[in-house]
Amino acid sequence: MANSEASNVVEARGLLKLYGTQRAVDAIDLDIRRGEIFGLLGPNGAGKTTTILMMLGLTEISGGTVSVLGFDPVRQPLEVKRRVGYLPDAVGFYDHLTARENLRYTARLLDLPRRQTEARIEEALKSVNLADVIDKRVSTYSRGMRQRLGIAEIVMKKAEVAILDEPTSGLDPHATFELLEMIRRLKEAGVAVLLSSHLLDRVQSVCDRVALFNRGRIALIGTVVELANQVLGAGHPILVEASGIDVPAALGSVAGVQKVTQERAATWRVVADRDVRAAVAQRIVTSGGSLLRLDDLQPSLEEVYTAYFEQARNAA
Amino acid sequence: MPPSTTARRVAARREGSPFTGLGPVFMKEFSDHLSSARMMVLMLFVIAFGALPVGLSLQELRNVTESDPFLFLRIFTSAPQRVPFSFTASLTLVIPLLAIGLGFDSVNSEFNRRTLSRVLSQPIYRDALLLGKFLGGLATLTVALVALWLIVLGAGLLLLGIPPRGVEVARGLGFLVVAIAFGGVWLAIAMLFSVVFRSTATSALCALGVWLFFAILWPLVVPVLVLAVTPTNVAMGMGRLDETLAMIQMQSTLERFSPNTLFGEAVIGLLNPETRTLGPIIPSQMRGAIMGAPLPLDQSLLLIWPQVTGLIAAMIVVFAIAYVVFQREEVRA
Ligand SMILES: Nc1ncnc2c1ncn2[C@@H]1O[C@H](COP(=O)(O)OP(=O)(O)OP(=O)(O)O)[C@@H](O)[C@H]1O
Numbered sequence: 340m341a342n343s344e345a346s347n348v349v350e351a352r353g354l355l356k357l358y359g360t361q362r363a364v365d366a367i368d369l370d371i372r373r374g375e376i377f378g379l380l381g382p383n384g385a386g387k388t389t390t391i392l393m394m395l396g397l398t399e400i401s402g403g404t405v406s407v408l409g410f411d412p413v414r415q416p417l418e419v420k421r422r423v424g425y426l427p428d429a430v431g432f433y434d435h436l437t438a439r440e441n442l443r444y445t446a447r448l449l450d451l452p453r454r455q456t457e458a459r460i461e462e463a464l465k466s467v468n469l470a471d472v473i474d475k476r477v478s479t480y481s482r483g484m485r486q487r488l489g490i491a492e493i494v495m496k497k498a499e500v501a502i503l504d505e506p507t508s509g510l511d512p513h514a515t516f517e518l519l520e521m522i523r524r525l526k527e528a529g530v531a532v533l534l535s536s537h538l539l540d541r542v543q544s545v546c547d548r549v550a551l552f553n554r555g556r557i558a559l560i561g562t563v564v565e566l567a568n569q570v571l572g573a574g575h576p577i578l579v580e581a582s583g584i585d586v587p588a589a590l591g592s593v594a595g596v597q598k599v600t601q602e603r604a605a606t607w608r609v610v611a612d613r614d615v616r617a618a619v620a621q622r623i624v625t626s627g628g629s630l631l632r633l634d635d636l637q638p639s640l641e642e643v644y645t646a647y648f649e650q651a652r653n654a655a
Numbered sequence: 656m657p658p659s660t661t662a663r664r665v666a667a668r669r670e671g672s673p674f675t676g677l678g679p680v681f682m683k684e685f686s687d688h689l690s691s692a693r694m695m696v697l698m699l700f701v702i703a704f705g706a707l708p709v710g711l712s713l714q715e716l717r718n719v720t721e722s723d724p725f726l727f728l729r730i731f732t733s734a735p736q737r738v739p740f741s742f743t744a745s746l747t748l749v750i751p752l753l754a755i756g757l758g759f760d761s762v763n764s765e766f767n768r769r770t771l772s773r774v775l776s777q778p779i780y781r782d783a784l785l786l787g788k789f790l791g792g793l794a795t796l797t798v799a800l801v802a803l804w805l806i807v808l809g810a811g812l813l814l815l816g817i818p819p820r821g822v823e824v825a826r827g828l829g830f831l832v833v834a835i836a837f838g839g840v841w842l843a844i845a846m847l848f849s850v851v852f853r854s855t856a857t858s859a860l861c862a863l864g865v866w867l868f869f870a871i872l873w874p875l876v877v878p879v880l881v882l883a884v885t886p887t888n889v890a891m892g893m894g895r896l897d898e899t900l901a902m903i904q905m906q907s908t909l910e911r912f913s914p915n916t917l918f919g920e921a922v923i924g925l926l927n928p929e930t931r932t933l934g935p936i937i938p939s940q941m942r943g944a945i946m947g948a949p950l951p952l953d954q955s956l957l958l959i960w961p962q963v964t965g966l967i968a969a970m971i972v973v974f975a976i977a978y979v980v981f982q983r984e985e986v987r988a
């Protein structure tokens with residue numbers, strides 16, 4: 340059954356986790372494709388960490404199945420853990436040891452060939468810009484450096500899948516940017532990345548696909564644009580600021596426009612089924628109005644997220 | 656729990672050796688212990704407590720020379736006049752402390768440093784982690800006790816001026832093994848608490864509590880318990896012989912629930928070659944025995960065998976409990 344050629348690195352079917360009677364993860368189906376960056380999003384307690392722990396065989400599965408790289412984490416946890424790198428939420432290292440010694444311990448646990456160990460450690464630490472503090476004790480490291488050391492461990496492991504639980508939490512904007520850069524590099528090296536996060540705009544910038552968790556279920560899954568279509572309604576929103584004409588009347592007849600709503604004085608939000616910016620600009624000008632601004636409203640993940648949970652609350 | 660979970664657990668045969676990664680964990684624990692400041696403090700403590708009775712009894716023993724064929728063993732067992740306890744009695748107190756010092760935070764500190772989930776996400780079962788930690792602690796304990804043993808032996812050589820005989824060395828080595836097993840019991844107890852409690856302070860307190868209980872309270876509680884269940888006339892010494900014997904038997908059985916008692920009895924049997932029986936003496940055992948004649952080593956070993964197996968069994972049972980608890984624990988901090 341082990342099949343590394345399969346296009347999905349993680350396949351979960353009806354994956355279930357019960358804590359007492361609480362369904363922490365409620366029968367989810369999830370596929371993560373080879374080489375993609377996949378984001379798990381959701382409010383606190385949605386079940387993201389629990390899902391991750393089940394994939395690694397670190398917590399018991401109450402029902403359903405999950406396979407990682409073709410292996411079953413329940414029966415073959417060692418095979419899974421040999422190939423998957425994990426950066427836990429708030430990762431810790433042995434403070435009294437140096438970065439090199441910490442990674443050396445991991446290398447021994449991985450049973451890496453001794454001759455390669457030192458070179459791989461140095462290479463990994465260089466790739467996360469920690470080469471100059473390689474022999475400093477981890478107790479002197481900042482939070483961002485520890486996080487990068489965690490990434491270095493995954494690099495050293497040559498993992499096929501990297502699972503990062505809230506890798507950017509507690510990092511300043513610059514450190515966050517650097518970390519996301521490293522995640523992109525993992526992807527370039529052919530590693531499939533699964534990450535959970537609260538920093539939606541940052542996630543948006545790196546993730547190929549995302550899943551929106553809510554109370555143990557996957558509410559939505561797909562690319563950011565697909566999610567926006569599902570939550571905010573299909574369409575391509577733009578923002579128009581114009582004066583001198585009746586904008587809704589003028590734009591209502593432009594081909595493709597579905598909805599025109601006033602945002603504030605002289606500003607309208609136009610939703611169309613395609614990119615209608617050129618046509619809108621032309622119509623306003625030909626109708627004798629003056630066009631002050633025309634913005635493409637990329638739906639941000641933040642908006643999708645907020646809108647979704649507002650809808651979910653209203654529905655409840 | 657839904658039926659699917661139970662079925663899964665039965666069906667789930669884990670693949671791969673449970674000992675994968677045992678070596679690295681053991682090596683790390685061992686070297687961490689040996690280089691830690693805590694180990695230095697514990698060793699100083701052990702040496703201070705050991706040196707006092709050994710030094711004083713050596714002074715006294717220098718004056719008795721020749722007449723005693725087991726002079727060397729007396730260094731371990733004789734209680735000098737100026738301090739009320741022998742070297743072995745002080746070890747009964749100090750070894751548990753050493754073991755607790757090594758084990759009380761072995762698992763929960765990994766939780767608190769948040770290293771546990773990272774380590775367990777490497778290809779290793781929890782079995783190997785716990786066993787590696789235990790063996791690492793036990794090896795450290797062994798190093799400490801061997802060092803102490805050599806110091807005592809060296810001091811004896813210097814101050815008594817005569818080398819120990821082969822039997823004495825053999826009995827001394829037996830004592831070392833028993834002391835390590837005794838330390839193993841306390842290491843397992845300390846590690847059990849380190850698995851059960853997330854707070855290192857709580858687990859240290861609990862382990863020390865158990866230690867105090869067995870060191871002070873249990874010897875006081877046992878007679879009370881025994882008296883509570885014995886008829887008054889027997890307790891007053893007016894019962895039949897078999898009733899009195901039953902009472903004494905019960906008392907020594909209860910006392911043997913304490914690892915300290917098992918250790919103490921094993922030590923007496925080994926280091927006092929004259930010992931023919933442990934616990935209550937029944938007249939039939941005395942028949943034909945020449946008082947004061949030392950037993951051969953194999954007879955002494957036979958005598959203490961139940962105590963030694965008792966210590967090892969206790970160590971395994973406590974470790975197994977810790978293992979079961981650890982398997983069920985959630986890894987997330
Ligand atoms: N050991 C446990 N015992 C009982 N319930 C638990 C346990 N661990 C987690 N839960 C519950 O499971 C649910 C999912 O938790 P989980 O940690 O997976 O959420 P999460 O999405 O990772 O949240 P966060 O963003 O806060 O990390 C929560 O409601 C939590 O209360």
Ligand SMILES: [Mg+2]
Pocket residue numbers: 387388389428504
């Ligand atoms: Mg979480």
